[in-house]
Amino acid sequence: MDAMLPVVVIGAGPQGLAAAAHLVERNVPVVVLEAGDTAASAVREWGHVRLFSEWPELIDGASARLLSQTGWEAPTSGFPTGAQWIEQYLAPLATALGDRVRFGARVTGVSRRGRDRLVDADRGSHPFTVHVRDAAGDEHRLEARAVLDASGTWSTPNPAGANGLPALGEARAADVLSYRIPDFRDRSGFEGKHTIVVGSGHSAVTAVLALARMVRRDPSTSVTWVLRRVTADNAFGGGDADDLPARGALGMRAKEFVDAGLVTIATGFRVERVERNEDRAILTAEDGRKLEADRVVVLTGFRPDLSFLSEIRLELDPTLQAPVRVAVEIDPNIHSCGSVAATGAADLAQPEPAFYLVGAKSYGRAPTFLALTGYEQVRSVVAELAGDHEAARRVELSLPETGVCGGAGLFDAAGPIGGACCAPPVLQIGRMPAAV
Structure with missing residues (x-):
C-alpha cells in the first residue's frame, strides 16, 4: 500500500x-x-x-x-x-x-x-x-x-418508543417532538405550557432543570419527567461521589426540584403511542396511562x-x-x-x-x-x-468515577437499587397515576 x-x-x-x-x-x-x-x-x-x-x-x-x-x-x-x-x-x-x-x-x-x-x-x-x-x-x-x-x-437520536423503535404515530407527530436539548433562553415556547421530558441521562436532567426554573418563576408552567424504569434512583446520578462535581451536581439539583414539587415524575412509563390533539401531543404508555403536553422533548440517547x-x-x-x-x-x-x-x-x-x-x-x-x-x-x-x-x-488517562453503583439498576422491580457509591440509596419516587 x-x-x-x-x-x-x-x-x-x-x-x-x-x-x-x-x-x-x-x-x-x-x-x-x-x-x-x-x-x-x-x-x-x-x-x-x-x-x-x-x-x-x-x-x-x-x-x-x-x-x-x-x-x-x-x-x-x-x-x-x-x-x-x-x-x-x-x-x-x-x-x-x-x-x-x-x-x-x-x-x-x-x-x-x-x-x-x-x-x-x-x-x-x-x-x-x-x-x-x-x-x-x-x-x-x-x-x-x-x-x-x-x-x-x-x-441518530433514539426514538421515544420504549422498544427502541419509533412509537406508533411518532413520525406523524414530529413537529411537536424535539430530540435535542432546546434552547430554553427562548422561553416563549415553554412558559405557561406543559412540557414532557422523556429520558434519564444527563441531557434529560439538563432539560428538566431548565424547565423547573421556569416553573419556579411561573407556576402556570409545568413539566413531567418520563422515566422507563420503575424507580428514579439512577436518574439522579452519583451526587457528591461523582469525580466530576458539575456532573454530580446535575442530579442533586434535579432531586431538589422534584422534592420541591416543581417537577412531576412518571416512572415505569414506556411510550407505545404518540397522538396529536390539535397542537398538543398525547403519549400513551404500554400499560395504558396517558400524558398530554404542549411539547415533548425526547432525550433517550x-x-x-x-x-x-x-x-x-x-x-x-x-x-x-x-x-x-x-x-x-x-x-x-x-x-x-x-x-x-x-x-x-x-x-x-x-x-x-x-x-x-x-x-x-x-x-x-x-x-x-x-x-x-x-x-x-x-x-x-x-x-x-x-x-x-x-x-x-501506554495508558495516559485515568477516568473520573461516576459515583453510581449497581450498573444500570433494576428495570421492572420497584425495590431500592442503591445510589451513590458508599452512600445510602435515594428515596424511591412512586409511579404516576394513570392520567394527568
Whole structure:
C-alpha cells in the first residue's frame, strides 16, 4: 500500500480534529471529512448547553501544541458552553489544520479498493476507498491507508418508543417532538405550557432543570419527567461521589426540584403511542396511562450510524453496537462505580485492518462519553498507525468515577437499587397515576 496515502478521519468534531492534530505531529498525511459546513457542526447544535467538564478536560494535548504555534492560549478554568468550546478551541484548531479539513463532505460509504466485504484475498494490502458526496451533490472517491470514523452519534437520536423503535404515530407527530436539548433562553415556547421530558441521562436532567426554573418563576408552567424504569434512583446520578462535581451536581439539583414539587415524575412509563390533539401531543404508555403536553422533548440517547460501513468488517458488541473490547467496560447493564478504563488502539481494533471507530461512536449506544476518553483513544490509535507500538500500548488517562453503583439498576422491580457509591440509596419516587 502507498505510504503516502492519507489517513482519512470522518468528522471534524473534538475527536476528529484531535486525531488530525496527532497525525500532523507525527508527519502522517491526513484528510478530515466533515459533512457540516463548519468545524464541530454537531456541537454547534447544542452550543447553548454548558458542559460539566472544565476547560483542562476539554483540550487535547497534541491539539494544544499545534495551536500554541499560532499564539493561541488555552483557557484554564471554567465550564464552557458548546458555543464557547467551538469559539475558543475547536474552530481555531480547524483553522490551524488548514486545508486538511474539508467541509460539506459527507461520507456515504467506505470499502477496500476492488474488494467488497466478502473478499479475503490480499484485502489488507489494498487501500480504503472512501465515497464522498459534496454540498452540491456531486460524488467522488478518496483513497486512504487508514480510516478513523469519528462521526459521533448526534445524527441518530433514539426514538421515544420504549422498544427502541419509533412509537406508533411518532413520525406523524414530529413537529411537536424535539430530540435535542432546546434552547430554553427562548422561553416563549415553554412558559405557561406543559412540557414532557422523556429520558434519564444527563441531557434529560439538563432539560428538566431548565424547565423547573421556569416553573419556579411561573407556576402556570409545568413539566413531567418520563422515566422507563420503575424507580428514579439512577436518574439522579452519583451526587457528591461523582469525580466530576458539575456532573454530580446535575442530579442533586434535579432531586431538589422534584422534592420541591416543581417537577412531576412518571416512572415505569414506556411510550407505545404518540397522538396529536390539535397542537398538543398525547403519549400513551404500554400499560395504558396517558400524558398530554404542549411539547415533548425526547432525550433517550443516541445510536451509531453504521449504514455507510456495510462493506467494512466490524466486530461489535450485540447489545451496545460498540467494539467488543470497549463494550465490556461501558455496558450500562453491568457498569459499576465508575470502573471504566481508558481504551486505546488494541481495544478499538477491528477485523478490518487500519479501520477504527473512535470518539462517541466507539461507545455505541452507551449513554456517557467524555472528551478525555476520545483524546486518549486517538492518541493511542495514531501512535499505532505511526508504528510507535509502545506509545499505543501506554495508558495516559485515568477516568473520573461516576459515583453510581449497581450498573444500570433494576428495570421492572420497584425495590431500592442503591445510589451513590458508599452512600445510602435515594428515596424511591412512586409511579404516576394513570392520567394527568
